[in-house]
Amino acid sequence: MAQLRDFYIRPESDPAHRPEQLEVTDDIESLLQQIKMTLFTNKGEVLGEPDFGLEVEKYLFEFNVNPHLLTKEAYSQLDRYVGESRKRDINIRPAVYNDDKSNRDIFVLLIDIPEVKNTLSIFYD
Numbered sequence: 001m002a003q004l005r006d007f008y009i010r011p012e013s014d015p016a017h018r019p020e021q022l023e024v025t026d027d028i029e030s031l032l033q034q035i036k037m038t039l040f041t042n043k044g045e046v047l048g049e050p051d052f053g054l055e056v057e058k059y060l061f062e063f064n065v066n067p068h069l070l071t072k073e074a075y076s077q078l079d080r081y082v083g084e085s086r087k088r089d090i091n092i093r094p095a096v097y098n099d100d101k102s103n104r105d106i107f108v109l110l111i112d113i114p115e116v117k118n119t120l121s122i123f124y125d
Helices: 027-040 067-081 083-087
Strands: 091-099 104-112 120-124
Touching: 027 067, 027 083, 067 083, 067 091, 067 104
Parallel strands: none
Antiparallel strands: 091 104, 104 120
16 A cells, blocks of 8 residues: 655644655655645636635634534535545534633634544634
């Protein structure tokens, strides 16, 4: 069986960044990278895949975000573009936190991966 190999794309700002690493051979690290890439890519940015990406940045200043539709779209994107997600029981759920300082609600997509200790959180307003 061929071993998984992918580019290492963890940013320098990430506390777990390893500057000497060029490739990923770990399934979980590759899965996390693919999830982040899929959720933060804008539709139309990937040549040949016009529907690839969730475009979470567009929700930053939206006032009427339906968290359940966004969750459904996130599941759809991961199922279609992140092959490793079909092998694992990944759970995505919306959450709302009140920010008293700025008098607003902060919406978060919580992504639970069984093998990862901490929940991956994608923030949007």
